[in-house]
Amino acid sequence: MSREEAWGRLVALHARIEGELGKALQRRHGLGLSEYRALDHLSRATGKNNSLRIQELAEALELNQSSVSRLVARLESAGLSERDICEDDRRGIYTMLTETGRKSFEDAEPTYQQTLEQALEKAEADPQLKAAVSAFRTLS
Numbered sequence: 001m002s003r004e005e006a007w008g009r010l011v012a013l014h015a016r017i018e019g020e021l022g023k024a025l026q027r028r029h030g031l032g033l034s035e036y037r038a039l040d041h042l043s044r045a046t047g048k049n050n051s052l053r054i055q056e057l058a059e060a061l062e063l064n065q066s067s068v069s070r071l072v073a074r075l076e077s078a079g080l081s082e083r084d085i086c087e088d089d090r091r092g093i094y095t096m097l098t099e100t101g102r103k104s105f106e107d108a109e110p111t112y113q114q115t116l117e118q119a120l121e122k123a124e125a126d127p128q129l130k131a132a133v134s135a136f137r138t139l140s
Contacts, residue, residue: 006132013132017119024115029108034071036112037061039080039105042097051084051096080104 022033031039041060045052052060058068072095075081080101084094097105124133 009128009132013123013129013136016123016129017116020119020122021112021115024111025108028111029104031104031108032074034061034063035075035078035080036105036108038068038071038075039097039101039108042081042095043102043105045096048094049084049096050102051094054093054095057095075101 018033021036025031025033025036029036038057038061041057042050042052044050054068054072055065057072058065061068061071063071072081072083075095076083078100079098081095082098084096085092120133120136123129
């Protein structure tokens, strides 16, 4: 198999699993995959009140500033996070989990984990994706 074919299979695996994760989170918890991942990063943040600078969240999610600003606005509108100004640098803006956001993440996490495992099992049954799934499983 060529490197290009292997990469194509990895991309196909990624797309399939992302799609299944996104559908399950939206259907069961009303969260998009980006929102879930933002809540995940915020829940693990070591800053004050599980906060991250908006720029740190953008880097963690590999989103540009505009996309993460819209994402944070959606989280705030849903009551899942709130913004705070950095006391040391007034230009810096933090986002932090609310209690509602923490609960939403904790409720959605089992769905994410179960869906990920089911999606991997399903993809492993596809002969085109079996090797990619096996490679992933050796990493985790």
